[in-house]
Amino acid sequence: MLTLVAAAGTPAAADRGSPTRSPSPQPAPEVKTGVGIRLLDAPANRREDSRAHRYIVDHVAPGTTIKRRIVVENKAEMRRPVAVYPAAAEVGPDGFVFAPGRTPNELTSWISVERGEVPLNPDEEKTLWVTIAVPRKASAGERYGVVWAEVPGTGTNMVRNVGRAGIRIYLSVGQGGEPPSAFEVAPLVGGRDADGRPTVTAEVRNTGQRALDLAGELSLADGPGGLSAGPVKTETVTLGLGGTATVRIPLDKRLPDGPWAATLALASGWTKRTVSSTVTFSGKAATAPASGERDRTVAVLTGGLLVSALVLATFLGLVHRRRNRAMRPPLRAG
Known part of the structure; x- marks a missing residue:
């Protein structure tokens, strides 16, 4: 039996649509796209895992089905439909990166949303179930995705600007205990x-x-x-x-x-x-001197070395002459 606890109502990452892959922005206090989405549930065994209260984070065995409740909100001043759907994402050198539009991956093929579209009045909310059914033959590993809430945007036939906000998914699949995080x-x-x-x-x-x-x-x-x-x-x-x-x-x-x-x-x-x-915080970041400044620096250093060499040679010469005088036999009177 799956036990869930209430998740914090943290706004999810927002996106205005992009023709290429780009890093998913971090959650912000205000969602400017006019649509909001947040997670309501987290597994009871992840009560102390703050990520599981913001994102769908879990480790399950093949053949497991999990369910999460999400809340979708229309933040605009007009009634309009809100589309809700899963899409692909990945984690790489650029961080958490979501694919454009409704690009699928293996994880999205396991995900279903209670309703693919909900019409909402201004400031109206709707609670929906998201179901993830992991196949029995699923291989071990971690998969990534996003559940998006999307509203129609404005624009021309060539360029369309849509607004959407999403909840990330980090789903680990495998037998036994959860792989360690470190x-x-x-x-x-x-x-x-x-x-x-x-x-x-x-x-x-x-x-x-x-x-x-x-x-x-x-x-x-x-x-x-x-x-x-x-x-x-x-x-x-x-x-x-x-x-x-x-x-x-x-x-x-x-x-x-x-x-x-x-x-x-x-x-x-x-x-x-x-x-x-x-x-410690030293002075401003060092910058390489210009070629003229480098030449002047070398000249000053060279001149200083020459002066030092002359002084040293003079000193050694004086010492040598005094030593020779001390070693001469005294002159006798004839």
Whole structure:
């Protein structure tokens, strides 16, 4: 028997339609497309997994059928139909990437939506069931997709701008327990960008067997004069299997160079890591000197070396003459 818990009503990612593949934007407080969609259910065994309250995230055995409730909302000021359908997605070097339109994949062939289209009045909501029936012969592995809510857009016959919002799907299939999720975080590095703004960066690597959505907070302590700063939230970074990325946190331009005790806490659902390092923010990013400046630098260095060599030679000459005088026998009177 499947047990579900209520999921948080977080707005889903929005899209205005694109002829090519592009990364899926992160959830935002306001959905500007005029359509909204959110997840109502999460598995009881993922109660502590924050991702499962925003996206359809699960691990199931072949032959399993799961159901999730979603809420679709018309945010426009007119009555209009809202189409609801699954479409393909993938996770790669560019993060979570959804395919254009209704492009299918293996996962979408397993998905059915209670109603493919619902007419809604302004601000009206409708709850629908999404069913995912995994075939008994499905191979092991993680699949990705999106359940979209789409409204008609405006435009010409050549270009059509549609609005849609979606809920991501991360479905792992396989016998036994869920594959582990894990990641590594390299030591933190401080610096300033070309505009002089202090930044902290960290390289992260997915060392587990499931895709990750990493987000967290950076805190600074023990700065000059006992100053502290933060916490500052990071942007969400999606990592595929074996993937690497740089988490970059820009900070207030007024922060002094330091040193600072920096602590970065990252999490993907219930998988969490914390790393601490001492960082400093040096001056503006170094730039290579122009060729004329390089020539002048070389000339100054060369001149300095010549002067040093002359001084050294003079000193050695004086020492040599004094030593010779000391070794001569004294002159006797005739």
